Amino acid sequence: MNKFGPKAQEEVKKAVHEMKEGKLKSGQSGKKVTSRKQAIAIGLSEARKKGAKAPTK
Numbered sequence: 054m055n056k057f058g059p060k061a062q063e064e065v066k067k068a069v070h071e072m073k074e075g076k077l078k079s080g081q082s083g084k085k086v087t088s089r090k091q092a093i094a095i096g097l098s099e100a101r102k103k104g105a106k107a108p109t110k
Contacts, residue, residue, distance in 0.1 A: 058106030061097060068096030 057065070071077040072092035079086055079095070086092050100107045 056108055057097070057100070060103065060105035061100035061107040064100035064103070064105065065093050065096030068092045068099065 055062070068077060069089065069092045072086050072089070075085060077086040077092055077095065078084065079091070086095065097107050098110075101110075
């Protein structure tokens with residue numbers, strides 16, 4: 054069974070895709086994200102903000 058809902062999965066997919074293209078920036082410093090784990094964390098964070106089913110931080 055999936056841990057995340059479909060909306061959360063879509064957000065994570067989008068964040069990882071942006072990271073691979075070199076367009077994903079971190080929030081505070083604005084630096085480019087190079088870590089896959091960090092990209093997933095950003096995707097989940099955005100999904101939570103939009104109210105998608107995702108586990109707590």
